[in-house]
Amino acid sequence: MLAAGAVGTVGLVAACGSDDSGDSASTSSGSTTPTAAAPSASSSADSGSTGSNALASTSEIPVGSGKIFEDEKVVITQPTEGDFKCFSAVCTHQGCLVSKVDSDAITCTCHQSTFSLKDGSVLGGPAKSALPAADITVSGTSISLA
Missing domain, CATH: 2.102.10.10 (Rieske [2Fe-2S] iron-sulphur domain)
Structure with missing residues (x-):
C-alpha cells in the first residue's frame, strides 16, 4: 500500500514538471530539482518552435x-x-x-x-x-x- 502511494506521488511530481514527461519520473529521488529544471528546458524548446532560431x-x-x-x-x-x-x-x-x-x-x-x-x-x-x-x-x- 505504501509503495502504491509513493508511485502515485512520483506520477504527480512528474506531471508538475510539464514537458518533461517520463524523464523526471526516472530521476524523481530529488523531486523538486527536476521540476525546477523542467521550465528552463521547456523555454528553450518553445523558442525553437516559434521560429525565433534561424535555420x-x-x-x-x-x-x-x-x-x-x-x-x-x-x-x-x-x-x-x-x-x-x-x-x-x-x-x-x-x-x-x-x-x-x-x-x-x-x-x-x-x-x-x-x-x-x-x-x-x-x-x-x-x-x-x-x-x-x-x-x-x-x-x-x-x-x-x-
Missing part, C-alpha cells in the same frame, strides 16, 4: 538551387531570387533523405527520384508523390521553420 541565412540558399537540412529533415530552395520554398527532405518513394540539390532538381540518390525546386512535384520516378511543403518564415536575412 539559415538567405545568403546560404543559392538562387536556382537549395540546401538540405538533415537534422530538421527539410530542404530549402530558392528557385528564383527572393522566392524561398521549403519541403520535406524525406523522399516519398521509400523514405530516404534527399541528398542533392542543383539547378535541375532535388534528387534522392537512393533510387534517383527527382523533385521540382519550385513546388516539390515529381520530375522523375520511382517516387509518385510530391515532397510535402513545409512552412518557413523569412524575416530580413533569416529563414526559420514556422
